[in-house]
Amino acid sequence: MFIYTFVLKADTPLAARAAVRALTASKIRELYNAGLGKPNILPFWVGEPDEPTPDFIRKAGTGSIAAGELFYTHNLGIPELREALAAYISRLHRKVEADQIAVTSAGVNALMVASQLLVDPGDRVVQVVPLWPNLQEIPKILGASVETVPLQFSEDGWKLPLEKLLHELKPKTRALYLNSPNNPTGWTVSEAELKAILERCRKHGIWIFADDAYERLYYGEEGIAPSLLKVSETEDRVISANTFSKSWLMTGWRLGWLVVPPGLTADLGKLIEYNTSCAPVFVQRAGIAAVKEGEPVIARTRYRFRKARDFLVSELRELPKVEVAVPTGTMYAFFRVQGVKDSLKFCKDLVREVGLGLAPGSAFGPEGEGFVRWCFAASEEKLGDGVTRLKRFL
Helix, strand or coil: CCCCCCCCCCCCCCCCCHHHHCCCCCHHHHHHHHHCCCCCCEECCCCCCCCCCCHHHHHHHHHHHHCCCCCCCCCCCCHHHHHHHHHHHHHHCCCCCHHHEEEECCHHHHHHHHHHHHCCCCCEEEEEECCCHHHHHHHHHCCCEEEEEECECCCCCCECCHHHHHHHCCCCEEEEEEECCCCCCCCCCCHHHHHHHHHHHHHHCCEEEEECCCCCCECCCCCCCCCHHHHCCCCCCEEEEEECCCCCCCHHHCCEEEECCCCCHHHHHHHHHHHCCCCCHHHHHHHHHHHHHCHHHHHHHHHHHHHHHHHHHHHHCCCCCEEECCCCECCEEEEEECCCCCHHHHHHHHHHHHCEECEEHHHHCHHHCCEEEEECCCCHHHHHHHHHHHHHHC
């Protein structure tokens, strides 16, 4: 019998690979975890509504569990959900077939597997920022080089410096990451801007990862944000990632999807197998109910959030030192507090001194420093209490 002994040299570090060590830990989670369980805290720090998933969606999930649908299923999702999503997207945007749909275990998982599909170490990618921290870090995990184009702030609204973005969409750029409506700012890209971006990306063969999580939480008259799926063709290098979390109040269900050009789904299926294998069937049954019966939920949610947005922005504009633009989409107000240089410290002080939980702007990249994000997916009473606490603190 042979016994092998492996000796680790004293100078060999016990550490993750460099790209992982360099990742920025979520400052929102840092605050959220520190505040868990503490009494009398008003939590507006994460992107989550203050009401549960509608009953008809929950019943679809529990009914599936009761029926014993508790086994593995197809990597790309059950056919019924893929077909329902194809019909839903075709109604909103352009014709999409079920074989262009991949069901994922949450929107962030959709963005990760799509990035794994196309991004290599050393690739150059471009992001419009400030940006949700999870999406900021995904290409870095894969070893990509990230260039950023910051949105421009004024109280009249956030603006995209389009010419600067087009300049950055140059040859040898692998991908653009575009989140609109944007978390955290609430900025929404226009259709004209989308067409210009798409034309430049076509010219240089650049992929576009569109994070469309908030497309139905858009406060323009149309009720749906301008979309690359609307202006692009089936064969364009456009991948749309979406989630059930926001529009249908399903944050804890962890269900999302991708729309991809034909021919990519087979390889996506491999990646899903090696990441999560498949989304649970009972969660997918809940998703079918949401897609097929959920339009009244979306309409009510959008109406409620619009009222909450208008109330909160009006109240914030009455406070000294506060500058805020009206968000055209999402569930967030991203406002600047004059004199704040360290937004994480500011938010920690808010929690400790007045029990108000907001997200630091620095969580969304250096371009967000000095700002604070407030999730307004809550009742007017709670929002009013939060404004009173902020006013007392200021």
